[in-house]
Amino acid sequence: MKKNKIIIVILIIGIVGVFIAYKMYNKPHVNVADTKSVITLTADKIINDFSSDESKANIMYLDEIISVSGEVYEMNLEKGKGIITLNTKDDFGSVLCHLSDEGTKKMSVLKKGQTISIKGICTGYLLDVILIKCEIIN
Amino acid sequence: MKTIYTIIICFLLANVTNAQERYLTKNGAVTFFSSAVVEDIKADNNQVLSIIDAGSGKMAIKILMKSFMFKKALMQEHFNENYVESDKFPKATFKGTIVDFESIKITNLETKVEVKGVITIHGINKKIVIPANIIRTEESILVKGEFNLFVADYNIKIPSVVAKNIAKKIKVTFDFNHKPYKK
Numbered sequence: 001m002k003k004n005k006i007i008i009v010i011l012i013i014g015i016v017g018v019f020i021a022y023k024m025y026n027k028p029h030v031n032v033a034d035t036k037s038v039i040t041l042t043a044d045k046i047i048n049d050f051s052s053d054e055s056k057a058n059i060m061y062l063d064e065i066i067s068v069s070g071e072v073y074e075m076n077l078e079k080g081k082g083i084i085t086l087n088t089k090d091d092f093g094s095v096l097c098h099l100s101d102e103g104t105k106k107m108s109v110l111k112k113g114q115t116i117s118i119k120g121i122c123t124g125y126l127l128d129v130i131l132i133k134c135e136i137i138n
Numbered sequence: 139m140k141t142i143y144t145i146i147i148c149f150l151l152a153n154v155t156n157a158q159e160r161y162l163t164k165n166g167a168v169t170f171f172s173s174a175v176v177e178d179i180k181a182d183n184n185q186v187l188s189i190i191d192a193g194s195g196k197m198a199i200k201i202l203m204k205s206f207m208f209k210k211a212l213m214q215e216h217f218n219e220n221y222v223e224s225d226k227f228p229k230a231t232f233k234g235t236i237v238d239f240e241s242i243k244i245t246n247l248e249t250k251v252e253v254k255g256v257i258t259i260h261g262i263n264k265k266i267v268i269p270a271n272i273i274r275t276e277e278s279i280l281v282k283g284e285f286n287l288f289v290a291d292y293n294i295k296i297p298s299v300v301a302k303n304i305a306k307k308i309k310v311t312f313d314f315n316h317k318p319y320k321k
Contacts, residue, residue, distance in 0.1 A: 024212060025210070025212055027211045058228055062204060062225070076165075078165050078184070096165075098185060123202045124202040126185075126187040126200045126229075127187055130185050132205060132207075
């Protein structure tokens with residue numbers, strides 16, 4: 001009797017373990033739209049931070065969900081995905097926002113020169129600061 | 139080192155005397171594919187920066203490691219945290235020259251070329267010759283191709299537990315549509 005109980009307990013632990021492992025393996029990606037942004041700033045500020053001290057900015061911004069506000073400089077459609085360039089005072093760099101599918105749909109109502117807020121995940125700095133999976137807030 | 143690269147690139151761009159000479163893309167595509175016993179893993183990056191100097195055929199590429207998107211969040215996490223250590227090495231780079239670039243005529247035909255240079259991944263520099271196809275028109279330089287990389291060459295350690303999940307040889311494909319640089 002006692003032996004049976006132990007086996008059942010072990011079995012339950014095993015099943016729970018497998019279930020947790022499976023859940024972890026299939027853990028979904030961060031949903032940008034439903035997550036509150038950690039940092040809110042302007043396009044000028046973020047490009048400044050990256051161009052003055054990139055390693056420090058990497059620690060601050062990488063992988064974080066960031067809201068950036070700025071003026072629409074350019075809008076492109078690449079392979080069905082929208083890309084918005086936010087204007088900055090920096091000579092070369094701007095903020096490049098790669099939109100989600102949802103964000104791409106909303107892009108058509110935007111106009112050049114309009115000031116908007118965009119929320120996305122920062123992946124780093126090349127010539128521009130890059131945000132991916134972006135959603136247009138307003 | 140990163141700042142030096144940034145300064146060099148900014149310097150190069152700042153000194154453009156003939157704007158037509160330089161071609162650039164900010165949304166080049168790089169995909170890698172690992173086919174192993176247990177699973178296939180694929181990751182896409184559509185934010186690759188690539189610059190070609192049409193005068194010399196020199197090519198410079200910068201890739202943000204965190205921009206690689208995986209199907210599963212856990213794979214992406216492992217890739218960034220354990221394998222390529224993106225916090226320590228946020229970028230992969232390539233610097234090289236397209237061999238015999240000047241002989242490529244402006245046509246709509248695909249030309250097979252070799253790009254020779256140095257690739258840097260996970261802080262390790264390696265000389266490499268990458269085969270590519272180029273289509274050169276008045277308005278663009280399209281460069282695409284594929285090649286293989288060996289994980290072990292870049293000091294990337296894969297624990298034996300997941301050895302069956304990750305291939306030793308990774309197939310990399312790239313597709314860059316360079317446009318004349320202007321801002």
